[in-house]
Amino acid sequence: xxxxxxxxxxxxxxxxxxxxxxxxxxxxxxxxxxxxxxxxxxxxxxxxxxxxxxxxxxxxxxxxxxxxxxxxxxxxxxxxxxxxxxxxxxxxxxxxxxxxxxxxxxxxxxxxxxxxxxxxxxxxxxxxxxxxxxxxxxxxxxxxxxxxxxxxxxxxxxxxxxxxxxxxxxxxxxxxxxxxxxxxxxxxxxxxxxxxxxxxxxxxxxxxxxxxxxxxxxxxxxxxxxxxxxxxxxxxxxxxxxxxxxxxxxxxxxxxxxxxxxxxxxxxxxxxxxxxxxxxxxxxxxxxxxxxxxxxxxxxxxxxxxxxxxxxxxxxxxxxxxxxxxxxxxxxxxxxxxxxxxxxx
Numbered sequence: 588x589x590x591x592x593x594x595x596x597x598x599x600x601x602x603x604x605x606x607x608x609x610x611x612x613x614x615x616x617x618x619x620x621x622x623x624x625x626x627x628x629x630x631x632x633x634x635x636x637x638x639x640x641x642x643x644x645x646x647x648x649x650x651x652x653x654x655x656x657x658x659x660x661x662x663x664x665x666x667x668x669x670x671x672x673x674x675x676x677x678x679x680x681x682x683x684x685x686x687x688x689x690x691x692x693x694x695x696x697x698x699x700x701x702x703x704x705x706x707x708x709x710x711x712x713x714x715x716x717x718x719x720x721x722x723x724x725x726x727x728x729x730x731x732x733x734x735x736x737x738x739x740x741x742x743x744x745x746x747x748x749x750x751x752x753x754x755x756x757x758x759x760x761x762x763x764x765x766x767x768x769x770x771x772x773x774x775x776x777x778x779x780x781x782x783x784x785x786x787x788x789x790x791x792x793x794x795x796x797x798x799x800x801x802x803x804x805x806x807x808x809x810x811x812x813x814x815x816x817x818x819x820x821x822x823x824x825x826x827x828x829x830x831x832x833x834x835x836x837x838x839x840x841x842x843x844x845x846x847x848x849x850x851x852x853x854x855x856x857x858x859x860x861x862x863x864x865x866x867x868x869x870x871x872x873x874x875x876x877x878x879x880x881x882x883x884x885x886x887x888x889x890x891x892x893x894x895x896x897x898x899x900x901x902x903x904x905x906x907x908x909x910x911x912x913x914x915x916x917x918x919x920x921x922x923x924x925x926x927x928x929x930x931x932x
Contacts, residue, residue: 619663619827619829619830619833619880621687622663622690622830623663623664626664626669627660627664627669627670627671628656628659628660628663628669628670628671628690628691629670629671629673629688629689629690629691630652630653630655630656630659630670630671630672630673630689630690630691630692630693631672631673631674631675631680631683631689631691631692631693631695632650632652632653632672632673632674632675632692632693632694632695633674633675633676633677633694633695633771633789633792634674634675634676634771634772635674635771635772635775635795636674636791636792636795637650637795637798637799638650638651638791638794638795638798638904638910639651639652639653639693639694639791639795640652640653640672640674641653647668648670648671648672649903650903651714651715651791651899651900651903651904652672652693652694652714653670653672654893654899654903655693655714655821655837655838656670656672656691656693657670657889657893658837658838658841658885658889658893659691659833659834659837661882661885661888661889661892662833662837662876662879662881662882662885662886662889663833663881663882664882665882665885665888667888667889667892673688673689675689675692675695676695676770676771676772677695677696677743677746677770677771678769678770680692680695680696680706680708680822681706681707681708684706684707684708684824685707690823690824690827690830691711691821691822691823691830691834692708692821692822692823693714693819693820693821693822694714694717694789694819694820696708696820696822697746697747697817698710698818698820699747707824707825707826708822708823708824708825709822709823709824709825709828709831710820710821710822711820711821711822711823711831711832711834711835711838712820712821712834712835712838712839713818713819713820713838713925713926714819714820714821714838715819715900715904715917716816716817716818716819716915716916716917716925716926717789717790717791717816717817717818717819718789718790718813718814718815718816718817719747719748719751719752719787719788719789719790719813719814719815719817720787720788720790720793720809720810720811720812720813720814721735721740721785721786721787721793721809721810721812721814722778722785722786722793722796722797722807722808722809722810723735723738723784723785723786723807723808723810724778724781724784724806724807725806725807725808726784731810731811731812732759732761732810732812733761735761735763735784735785735810736761736762736763737761737762737763737764738763738764738783738784738785739763739764739765739766739782739783739784739785740752740763740764740765740766740783740784740785740786740787741766741768741774741775741777741778741782741783741785741786741787742765742766742767742768742774742786742787742788743767743768743769743770743771743774743788744767744768744769747817748787748788749765749767751814751815752765752787752814753765755814763785766782766783771788771792774786774788775796778796779796779800779801779804785810787814789817789819790809790813791904791912793809794809794910794912797809798909798910816916818925821834821838829879829880832879833879833881836879838896839928839929840868840886840931841886841889841895841896841899842895842896842919842926842927842928843868843928843929843930843931844868844886844890844895844896845895845896845897845898845919845928846919846921846928847865847868849869849890849895850890850894850895850898851890851891851892851893851894851895851898854869854887854890854891857869858871858887863932864930864931864932865931867931867932868886868931869884869886869887870882870883870884870885870886870887875931896919896926897914897919900914900917901914
C-alpha cells in the first residue's frame with residue numbers, strides 16, 4: 588500500500604513538474620512569437636532623457652539605450668529598424684511589463700532584492716555603469732558639496748537614490764533638507780523651479796538636464812562628488828526567460844567583440860578565422876545563435892553599422908559624443924574596468 592502511495596505521489600510530482608516546464612516553455616515561445624508577430628521589439632527607457640534615447644531629424648532613434656535595441660532588432664529581425672523606445676518613469680515599469688507595453692527595460696530600476704521580489708522585472712546584464720551624483724543651482728565659489736551644507740535636495744521617494752542620499756547625508760553630516768517626489772519628472776520640475784538647490788540621481792539623467800536645460804535656466808551645473816557607482820541593467824519580464832537569454836548574450840557579444848578587437852573597420856578580415864569561439868560569435872558556426880532563434884550573422888551586420896561595445900560607448904556617451912564621458916567602469920575588465928565578457932564556446 589505504501590509503495591503504491593509513494594508511486595502515485597511520484598507520478599503526480601513528475602506531472603506537475605512537466606506541466607510547469609511546459610507552461611514556462613509556452614510562455615517563452617509565445618512571448619518571442621509575439622515580438623515576431625508584432626514586427627518590432629519595444630524597449631523601455633527612462634522618461635525625459637535625450638542622451639539615452641531620442642529621435643534625430645530623420646525620425647531615427649539615437650542614444651546609448653537605442654543602440655541596445657538596435658542590436659536586438661538586428662539579432663531578432665536581421666535589420667536595425669524594428670524597434671521602438673517607450674519612455675517610462677520608474678513607477679510605470681511593472682505595469683508596462685504586465686500589460687506587454689514593453690519587452691525589455693533599460694535602466695530605470697536598481698538591481699536589488701526589493702526589485703527582484705516586488706516587480707516582474709528580471710535582470711539580464713549590465714548595459715553600462717553610471718554614478719549617482721548631484722546637480723545644483725550654482726553658488727559662487729562652490730567647489731564641493733560642503734558649500735551646499737543645509738540646502739534642500741530633491742529626490743525620488745521610495746527609491747535607491749533616496750536610500751543612498753540618506754546614507755551620504757549622515758556620513759558627511761551635511762544636514763541636507765530632503766524633499767521627496769513620486770517620480771523623477773516631478774523632482775526635476777521642482778528643481779528647475781528652484782524649490783530645491785540640489786537634485787540627485789543618475790549622472791547621465793542629470794547631465795541631460797545640464798545640456799538640455801529649458802530657456803531661462805542657465806545656472807545649473809554638475810557637482811563633482813559621486814554618491815555611488817550604479818550598474819544600469821537591461822531587464823526583461825520574468826515570464827520570458829528566452830528573451831532574457833537573448834538580451835544577456837546580445838550584450839555579451841558586443842563586449843566579447845571588443846575583447847577580440849573586432850571593430851566596424853576590420854570585421855571582414857575575421858570571417859575566415861578558425862577559432863571556434865570566434866566562429867560561434869560571428870555566426871560562422873550558426874548552430875549557437877540558432878538555439879536562441881535569432882539571426883546567426885546578426886553581429887556581423889551590427890559591427891559593420893555600429894561597431895563593438897567600446898565604439899558604441901564612445902560614439903554615444905564618450906569622446907566621440909558631445910558628452911565626453913570617460914569610460915572608467917565601462918572599460919572591459921582587462922582594461923581596468925568592470926565590464927566582463929564571456930567567450931562563445
